[in-house]
Structure formats: C-alpha cells, structure tokens
Amino acid sequence: MIFYGKQHVNQQDIQAVIAVLQSDFLTQGPTIEKFEQRVAAYCGAKYAVAVTNATAALHIACLAAGLKTGDVLWTSPNTFVASANCGRYCGADVDFVDIDNDTYNLSAYKLAEKLAKAEVRPKAVIPVHFSGQSCEMEQIHALAKQYGFLVIEDASHAIGAGYQGAKVGSCRYSDMTVFSFHPVKIITTGEGGMVVTNQEALYKKLLLYRSHGITRDEALLQGASDGPWYYQQLALGFNYRMTDLQAALGYSQMDRLDEFVVRRRYLADRYNRLLQGLPLKLPYQDLAANSAWHIYVVRLDLTKVRLSKQEIFAKMREKEIALNLHYIPVHTQPYYRQLGFNAGDFPNSEQYYKEVFTLPLYYGLTDEQQDQVVKALKEVLK
Structure with a gap:
C-alpha cells in the first residue's frame, strides 16, 4: 500500500536516540535545548520552545498571547481542528476567515474585508500555511498593525518553506510561529511541536506554560529562594514537555x-x-x-x-x-x-x-x- 505520507528514519536517527538512552538524561536534558537552538537558527528566529505536539504549541502560544474568556480568535476553516481548538482551550470565542480559491490559505483580502465590518475584532489571528505554502504574511502583518491583533503562524505543514526570501519561522511578519513534528510531517520527533518567536517576553511565558507554570529563575521568583531545590508556580501551566529522546530524533532529522x-x-x-x-x-x-x-x-x-x-x-x-x-x-x-x-x-x-x-x-x-x-x-x- 502506498500511503499519503510517511516518516523517513535512517541509522543516524536511530543512533542519536540510542545515545540519549545511554546518557544521564531521558527527559528535561540538554538535547532539548540543542534542538530548540538548531530550529531557531535555521528559521532565523531568536527563541524556540519545544513541546509534546503542535496542538500543545498552539495552546501555549495562545496563552502567551493573553487569549482568555471574552476574547476572539480568528483562523482558517481549512485546517485541522487544533488551529481553532487552541482558542477554545483558553476560553476564547473562535471565528473563521474564508480561504483564497487558489492557495487554499486564509485569504488576506477576506480578512481585511471582515475586519472592516467586525463589531468585535480578534485578539489573535492564526493564518495556516496549508500544504507547506506560506499565507500572504506581509498583508496580514499590515492588518495586524492597523487593527491591533497578534499573529500566530500555524506552520505545522511548513518547516523548510520560504516566504519573500526568508524561512517560514523567522517571525518577520508574526509574533510566534508553530511547527509540527508528527510522523507524516516533513521532519519528525515521533510526536512533537515547537513555538518560535523573536520576543523575549513571549518566550518566557511559553517556558512557563510548557511546564506547569513553574520556574526556578531567581529573577522571576516572588521573594527570595529557599535554596537550590526551590521553585515557584507563577501561572497555571501544563505538562507539555518534550523528552530528550524526541529531541534527539528531531535534531538528527534537521541534518536532512x-x-x-x-x-x-x-x-x-x-x-x-x-x-x-x-x-x-x-x-x-x-x-x-x-x-x-x-x-x-x-x-x-x-x-x-x-x-x-x-x-x-x-x-x-x-x-x-x-x-x-x-x-x-x-x-x-x-x-x-x-x-x-x-x-x-x-x-x-x-x-x-x-x-x-x-x-x-x-x-x-x-x-x-x-x-x-x-x-x-x-x-x-x-
């Protein structure tokens, strides 16, 4: 049977995972940060946060954007349900912008038309780079500046893609970009996702929401630390941590x-x-x-x-x-x-x-x- 999509894992990938299995860390170890840094550098972004899957990445991106009850998220109808569900997880309402009949991406023209007529405008818009082709991000970015919403690119299909001479994920025209590393995607970590951004404030929030809202960073603690064991929960976060095993596979796949x-x-x-x-x-x-x-x-x-x-x-x-x-x-x-x-x-x-x-x-x-x-x-x- 010829399937529509399939991962490609070679001996180098297998050896990378074995090396982690034989190391001191299976999760929350150094390989995760290496993978994050490599993806960020490839895309031309400053920061990256690896998580369990792209749905989790979309969720913490919405949380970092401040999406909450009473807010509205707009996205494309032509996408997997996670692109909309992430707004609902935050208590926000969701609405859609119809697609362009050629690219099948969220239409920048229809977005402009809808914004001009809307009584309630979105807190965030998630354009989805369907099939691996970037949306019209320059136009969407201009609308974001005009109407004051955040932009989260759903690039689950699009790692390795380009737009106007830069890599998708550079966040030139967005606040954050999300990638998926599901086995049918372009590279895989088995299951996994990532958020990249150029904004330090968003990066710090993403780190918190990835791991229970907990930090050991003394600069963020409320009051003095009790000792080297000490941590504080500053927000209601989630257990969305990627393992070193997954990160090792992803890091190796980046070679190809x-x-x-x-x-x-x-x-x-x-x-x-x-x-x-x-x-x-x-x-x-x-x-x-x-x-x-x-x-x-x-x-x-x-x-x-x-x-x-x-x-x-x-x-x-x-x-x-x-x-x-x-x-x-x-x-x-x-x-x-x-x-x-x-x-x-x-x-x-x-x-x-x-x-x-x-x-x-x-x-x-x-x-x-x-x-x-x-x-x-x-x-x-x-």
Whole structure:
C-alpha cells in the first residue's frame, strides 16, 4: 500500500536516540535545548520552545498571547481542528476567515474585508500555511498593525518553506510561529511541536506554560529562594514537555531537512507534469512563497468526473493507493455547529471540500511509486 505520507528514519536517527538512552538524561536534558537552538537558527528566529505536539504549541502560544474568556480568535476553516481548538482551550470565542480559491490559505483580502465590518475584532489571528505554502504574511502583518491583533503562524505543514526570501519561522511578519513534528510531517520527533518567536517576553511565558507554570529563575521568583531545590508556580501551566529522546530524533532529522524539502519539491513538480490533461485543478504556487510541500492536493472538475469521491477513494485503494483529504471545514464539525456555525458560512472552504483530495507525497516515495499513483488515477478517472 502506498500511503499519503510517511516518516523517513535512517541509522543516524536511530543512533542519536540510542545515545540519549545511554546518557544521564531521558527527559528535561540538554538535547532539548540543542534542538530548540538548531530550529531557531535555521528559521532565523531568536527563541524556540519545544513541546509534546503542535496542538500543545498552539495552546501555549495562545496563552502567551493573553487569549482568555471574552476574547476572539480568528483562523482558517481549512485546517485541522487544533488551529481553532487552541482558542477554545483558553476560553476564547473562535471565528473563521474564508480561504483564497487558489492557495487554499486564509485569504488576506477576506480578512481585511471582515475586519472592516467586525463589531468585535480578534485578539489573535492564526493564518495556516496549508500544504507547506506560506499565507500572504506581509498583508496580514499590515492588518495586524492597523487593527491591533497578534499573529500566530500555524506552520505545522511548513518547516523548510520560504516566504519573500526568508524561512517560514523567522517571525518577520508574526509574533510566534508553530511547527509540527508528527510522523507524516516533513521532519519528525515521533510526536512533537515547537513555538518560535523573536520576543523575549513571549518566550518566557511559553517556558512557563510548557511546564506547569513553574520556574526556578531567581529573577522571576516572588521573594527570595529557599535554596537550590526551590521553585515557584507563577501561572497555571501544563505538562507539555518534550523528552530528550524526541529531541534527539528531531535534531538528527534537521541534518536532512533541506534534502527532504528538495525531494518533495521534485515530486510536486513531477506530479504537475504527469497529471496534465486530467480533469483536475493542480496546486497553485504564489511567487512570494516557496512551499515545503507537506501535501499535494488536487481538485476534481465535477463537470467532467462522473465518479463520487467515495468511489474514487475506493477504486484507488483497490489499486493499493491510500488517498487522504485535507481538510473537512472546521466550522462544519458538530462541536462548532453547536456554537452557531452553519453550512454556507464560508462557501470557498465548503466548495473546496467537495472537490479536493490528497495524493501520496513523502521523501521516500520513489519515482516508480509516483508513476504507479498517476497510472492508477488515470485509469480511475478515464
């Protein structure tokens, strides 16, 4: 079976994890900080905080941004539910901004339009770099300055991607950026996530929220320390700590991040050539963005395809190819419908969902396997 995504772990990665197993620290040791520093340096950011997963990263980013009951978070409907749930974890209300019909990212134009009309404006906006392609961050940043909201980039798909000549994660146009290291992502720590930022005040808050709200930093203590064992809980934080084992795998994978992205871009270009002539809309690439190609999505021309998506998925699985779909619009989920959202609220996202599916794309996908995917798709859609 050819799956839509898959991790790539080599002997170097395995040896890095074994070295930690044979060390004095399995968790809360020096490897975590090494991994954080390496990702921050790669992105061109000052600070990084590693956590258990990208959902935890989004949560503590929202907490560091001061999101609370009575505030509002805006994000894209075309994302995994965590991009919205993180606001709800903080007690905030959530709303959405419809997507651009070409990039499938949160539309900067629709964001501007919604801000101009809104009676209650957001405390924070989370643009999601869907499939690995950056949103229009310069325009979103300008709106943030105009209307006074914080920007948290959800770059779960986009480590290794570029925007206007800089790496996604540089935080040039945002307050914080979140990465995911789930096994199907571009690099993996097994499970894991990270927040990067250039703001020291946010960095200190992120550290607190990652580990129960506890600190041993004497500069932050309220009163004198009782001794070397002493700590204080300054906030209600969480146990979101990454282990040294995970960090060792991530640190090792960083050696091949650029190699992973180059291969993904090669495979995406190859799909672009091989799929010509099929009743599909192929992915659009903004000239300002250099996608990391976490996923490759295509849209069906429903005027030319007689099969339903369910039939296409079933027929492709018969040919040993497992398609996927990214994403079901968040506002259509039962939980969010209970909050007052309805079908028709974000028409671009809803039409996109009717037409889209995700083809296999990962570092270890061979040219021959990709040919097999394309051959099967042509036979199904003929």
